[in-house]
Amino acid sequence: MSETPRVTVCIFAKPPVAGTVKTRLAGAEQAARLARAFLLDTCAAVRALPWAEPILATTGSLGADLERQLELPIWPQGDGDLGARIERVLTRALESAPGAIALGADTPGLPSELLDRAHAALTLADAAIGPTDDGGFYLLALRHCPEGLLSNLPWSDPDTFTATLARLHERGLQTVILDRWFDIDRPADLERLHALLTARVLIAPETLHTLLSVTS
Secondary structure, three states: OOOOHHHHHEEEOOOOOOOOOOOOOOOHHHHHHHHHHHHHHHHHHHHHOOOEEEEEOOOOOOHHHHHHHHHHOOOEEOOOHHHEEEHHHHHHHHHOOOOOEEEOOOOOOOOHHEEEEEEEEEEOOEEEEEEEEEOEEEEEEOOOOOOOOOOOOOOOOOOHHHHHHHHHHHHOOOOOOOOEEOOOOOHHHHHHHHHHHHHOOOOHHHHHHHHHHHHH
């Protein structure tokens, strides 16, 4: 029996510094603590996948303590808008892997089944994309990345997913659409996540611990 091909999962994250991350969720210090917990849980979830080779794509240093705790290769996202940065990182990943996945660090508790489906999709199609409730996407998986694939697209916009999917089709990439999910951008998202974690519908222990401490 042949081995399942290892796919590079590129976890996109900003340094969890107070005042610079998730400022709409809570006060600056609490938001930074939550962002750190989101990142820890996301990395742990990807590590648990037998087919995944996780790396961190960051906009800056995460700090020595957190980097030691995560123990993952760290790649710079580089300059440009989000599309340019995703494209740059995925292109690098595809130089040494048969497939690559871009995943944000703001979906703690994302079911492993969705990641498994993205991985499976790459054996049948050129790409997979997972839409979010707010019109963006939580995951983009590619087998190859044509130059300029993600150029001049609307980001942080209700039409981000639609525009990205149209671009994938324009470039001739057969694309699998994954189940819809939600990311954590607003207090309502955080409340939804808190309820799902408390009910153990989702598992993200660092996030749940942090939520309980910041809301107590």
